Amino acid sequence: AQSVTQPDIHITVSEGASLELRCNYSYGATPYLFWYVQSPGQGLQLLLKYFSGDTLVQGIKGFEAEFKRSQSSFNLRKPSVHWSDAAEYFCAVGGGTGTASKLTFGTGTRLQVTL
């Protein structure tokens, strides 16, 4: 069964500092990996996704993530955090084609940004 672990429940960073949110996955085949962001009172917005090819993926809002198969990880990074990045971030793994394409979400990491 596929699973996702986000080891950090809550992270606080200063505005302008760099950010890395950790995501580890378990999946038997080639995974499809996603990062979503949920701002307070909002739905989930897709930040970026990895299906194949270049293991460094660029997303919206200046975010990037790197797929490392050997470490079963897909960590999210941003060089300089803005106060508006405060939100909850979810990593998800999907996979398969045909009838089995479903997402499994991690439990989320809540990001707080201090000024």
Place this chain on the structure above:
Amino acid sequence: DADVTQTPRNRITKTGKRIMLECSQTKGHDRMYWYRQDPGLGLQLIYYSFDVKDINKGEISDGYSVSRQAQAKFSLSLESAIPNQTALYFCATSDFPVGPEETQYFGPGTRLLVL
């Protein structure tokens, strides 16, 4: 991104009542999903539908039912609401089968409180 709308956005109901949450999308996607989000648990899949005639149970379907009235509409019903169904409910659509890789797009969510 898919334009996914959910109604109502907030709902308070009493134990034992039947309620319906509605989801509509305007992008012509075939696949639609219902998730619930509980604090600390991430998102869990309730039901999913690959087309109007294809509806499938997810991880936590007990106590819920769905109806796919049209390609654009997918409703979730709680036949007899109970307090532990208090949660944030998300509808999602996906762009499968544009490619084998599937991306899900989420609505803004419905916050449900069962007293």
